[in-house]
Amino acid sequence: MKFGGTSVEDARAFERVARIVRAHREREPSEALVVVVSAMSRVTDALLQSVQTSASGDVDDALRALEEHFARHKSVAEELLSEHARAGIFSALEDSRKEITEHLRALASHAAPRPALQDEVVSYGERLSATLLASVLKEGGVPARYVDARRLIITNDEHGCAAPIFEETERAMREGLGPLLERGETAVIGGFIGSCESEKTTTLGRGGSDYTAAIAGACLDAREIQIWTDVNGVLTADPRLVRGARTVERLSYAEAAELAYFGAKVLHPKTIQPAIDQCIPVRICNSRAPEETGTLVDEETATAPRTVKAIAHKTDVTVIQITAARMLGAYGFLSALFEVFDRHRTVVDVVTTSEVSVSLTLDDASALSSIIRDLRDLGTVLVEPRRATICVVGEGLRDTPGIAAHIFNTISDINVSLISLGASSINLTFVIDEARLGEAVTRLHAAFFDEPRLQISAQTKVLSTASDTSV
Ligand code: ADP
Numbered sequence: 101m102k103f104g105g106t107s108v109e110d111a112r113a114f115e116r117v118a119r120i121v122r123a124h125r126e127r128e129p130s131e132a133l134v135v136v137v138s139a140m141s142r143v144t145d146a147l148l149q150s151v152q153t154s155a156s157g158d159v160d161d162a163l164r165a166l167e168e169h170f171a172r173h174k175s176v177a178e179e180l181l182s183e184h185a186r187a188g189i190f191s192a193l194e195d196s197r198k199e200i201t202e203h204l205r206a207l208a209s210h211a212a213p214r215p216a217l218q219d220e221v222v223s224y225g226e227r228l229s230a231t232l233l234a235s236v237l238k239e240g241g242v243p244a245r246y247v248d249a250r251r252l253i254i255t256n257d258e259h260g261c262a263a264p265i266f267e268e269t270e271r272a273m274r275e276g277l278g279p280l281l282e283r284g285e286t287a288v289i290g291g292f293i294g295s296c297e298s299e300k301t302t303t304l305g306r307g308g309s310d311y312t313a314a315i316a317g318a319c320l321d322a323r324e325i326q327i328w329t330d331v332n333g334v335l336t337a338d339p340r341l342v343r344g345a346r347t348v349e350r351l352s353y354a355e356a357a358e359l360a361y362f363g364a365k366v367l368h369p370k371t372i373q374p375a376i377d378q379c380i381p382v383r384i385c386n387s388r389a390p391e392e393t394g395t396l397v398d399e400e401t402a403t404a405p406r407t408v409k410a411i412a413h414k415t416d417v418t419v420i421q422i423t424a425a426r427m428l429g430a431y432g433f434l435s436a437l438f439e440v441f442d443r444h445r446t447v448v449d450v451v452t453t454s455e456v457s458v459s460l461t462l463d464d465a466s467a468l469s470s471i472i473r474d475l476r477d478l479g480t481v482l483v484e485p486r487r488a489t490i491c492v493v494g495e496g497l498r499d500t501p502g503i504a505a506h507i508f509n510t511i512s513d514i515n516v517s518l519i520s521l522g523a524s525s526i527n528l529t530f531v532i533d534e535a536r537l538g539e540a541v542t543r544l545h546a547a548f549f550d551e552p553r554l555q556i557s558a559q560t561k562v563l564s565t566a567s568d569t570s571v
């Protein structure tokens with residue numbers, strides 16, 4: 101069971117988590133249970149900011165800004181713990197404050213490489229929330245034990261976005277958690293953090309606690325991986341953009357993975373792979389409304405009532421178009437092109453090609469100026485900043501005619517700068533100006549989820565004639 105930052109934002113939220121865990125243990129008393137928890141909401145942002153502030157020389161300022169967050173942990177302990185347990189948390193907070201101070205001073209004096217120190221500082225968010233949650237659970241009668249996740253998740257040394265080394269992690273998980281789970285204790289670990297072979301702390305990338313839960317589930321052959329968050333599962337669109345977004349009850353692994361890759365923040369993009377590898381169902385539930393069924397992600401392939409399951413989007417996307425007449429009939433061009441992105445360690449998201457040009461999107465444009473300089477050796481480069489990708493996902497897209505026509509008719513007055521269809525047969529992705537994102541997603545959502553007349557269903561497919569095109 102993984103609980104995200106908003107599920108542990110304050111004392112009331114910790115109480116809700118304790119109730120959910122206790123109810124589960126009562127329902128399944130003989131089942132082993134691992135609880136993965138994120139840092140309390142906003143704490144990771146605050147720790148990252150403290151690194152930034154210290155690196156520019158102002159450690160005192162950085163520490164002052166963290167006080168509010170130490171106080172939040174303290175107040176959860178004061179509200180929910182007995183005197184003895186409270187003392188344990190207070191001393192953990194005091195130790196953390198001292199250690200963080202030392203790390204921030206080291207950052208200010210450039211005494212050690214920043215990425216490693218940054219991971220070390222940021223890890224306190226998850227270490228403290230997990231220590232606190234284990235205490236709250238124990239206080240509520242659950243035999244819980246905090247285990248430092250850095251002993252369990254073994255990664256490479258790519259600080260900030262470390263990749264787990266699966267064999268070593270599996271061994272560490274089984275050795276580190278097996279005996280206590282067999283004794284009937286509930287293990288509580290921080291998400292998002294790990295350590296590399298040199299025993300330095302690493303982190304798995306923002307939002308990485310979901311990934312920790314999936315890795316733990318896969319290593320321990322879990323019956324189910326549960327992601328507890330602040331909404332009723334995966335919704336038909338981002339609820340911050342579409343007020344009427346509804347819960348999708350069932351998704352295939354492939355659908356969930358596409359939605360996560362293309363921006364549905366409710367799942368970290370790497371969460372699904374470990375679950376697929378071990379065929380473990382993933383359930384997304386709401387810690388504020390545990391009675392709701394949420395979303396179940398599994399192998400399901402049966403025809404769903406709706407062709408389109410959900411719409412995901414990403415903002416702040418940059419489109420680059422490279423045009424080179426010499427690409428015509430030549431080989432080696434694409435490899436030279438992608439080598440540029442390789443060199444600048446930049447991930448390319450969506451790609452389309454024509455005879456003489458390639459268009460692609462970047463999420464991370466931090467190396468953009470150097471990339472453009474290198475690309476100019478290959479052809480004419482055009483850059484479009486502030487774009488958004490919209491991704492329409494559903495297994496039904498595989499073989500339902502008319503979907504693309506329906507999508508582009510719905511937003512026919514909005515300029516579409518790049519379309520990718522068929523790379524994955526279950527998604528259609530396209531790029532528009534970010535300023536028109538809200539209206540585009542709202543209209544598409546209405547067209548696919550609110551207007552049954554317009555819904556292109558599996559039945560339409562059966563009735564369609566040979567003259568239908570599939571796009
Ligand atoms: P947690 O702290 O539990 O990890 P996140 O903030 O990472 O939670 O993810 C949950 C949030 O993801 C929701 O509050 C919602 O705003 C956002 N979100 C974006 N797209 C979707 C979607 N399709 N379904 C559900 N939530 C979504």
Ligand code: ASP
Binds near residue numbers: 308
């Ligand atoms: N606390 C980390 C973050 O904010 C990891 C997570 O919440 O999943 O990115």
Ligand code: MG
Binds near residue numbers: 104307366
């Ligand atoms: Mg998250």
